[in-house]
Amino acid sequence: MLIALNKPYGVLCQFTDADGRRTLADFIRQKDVYAAGRLDQDSEGLLLLTDDGRLAHQLTDPGHKQPKTYLVQVEGEIDKAALEALRRGVLLNDGPTLPTVAQAATEPDWLWPRDPPVRFRKSIPTSWLSISLREGRNRQVRRMTAAVGFPTLRLIRVQVGEHALDGLAPGESRQIR
Template sequence: MLIALNKPYGVLCQFTSDEGRPTLADHVRQKGVYAAGRLDHDSEGLLLLTDDGRLAHRLTDPRHKQPKTYLVQVDGAVTDEAVAALRRGVLLKDGPTLPAGAEHAAEPDWLWPRDPPVRYRKSIPTSWLSITLREGRNRQVRRMTAAVGFPTLRLIRVRIGAYALDGLAPGETRVLAG
């Protein structure tokens, strides 16, 4: 079984929480599945869940280099130089990243409101980027945008390999394979 979930902001990528925080169990009714990969609690978007360990491995192991695409709202007006740096790869504390697919993006017209809303500052604009990675380090997109001078405000994963968010509302699931 393979399930797509649009993971809402603030939901943990696990099925239980000792602190009573929202988890996948609040959104996924199918039993015996687990997340193939992770999204931080403050990230949103496509999360794949499966009961097939081999499929989970193919989706998450860096050796298989499944591209993952994110729409990213950042603080400030992103420069062409910053986009070029992301495309080349940037140096993080744990070493250089692989080159990323990066481009300026328009704010999506299908975007749902976030609760809580992204902070708004009248004097500082925000911009959107589309970033595609073929590696998956901890909080990598956030660290990359910060490294080029544009901290991430909102991060939404829209695609993993051939699988896309495709209109799922936050908290909704879709069975992709049975």
């Protein structure tokens, strides 16, 4: 079984929390499924859940090279030099990243408002980009955009391998056949 969930902002990628924060249990009623990969509490978008350990491994193990694609809002107007640096790979404190597919994007018309909203500053513009990568280090996209001088304000995973968000609203899920 494979379930696609549009994980809302502020939700933990686990089913229980001793501190009473929102978890996957608030959205997924199916028993005995587990997240295939993770999204930070402050990230949104596609999260795949399965009851099949082998499938979870295929989806998450970097050796299987499943691309993960993110829509990223950054602080500042992204420039060609930063995009090229992201494409080549950047040096992080835990070593260099693999090359990525990175390109400027526009805010999509299907995008839902975030609750709470992203901070707004009149004097500092924001821009959007699309990043696809084949590794999955802790907070990697955020660290990469910061390393090239453009801190991430909003991060939405839109695709994992062949599985895409495809119109799921925040908190909605669907079973994938």
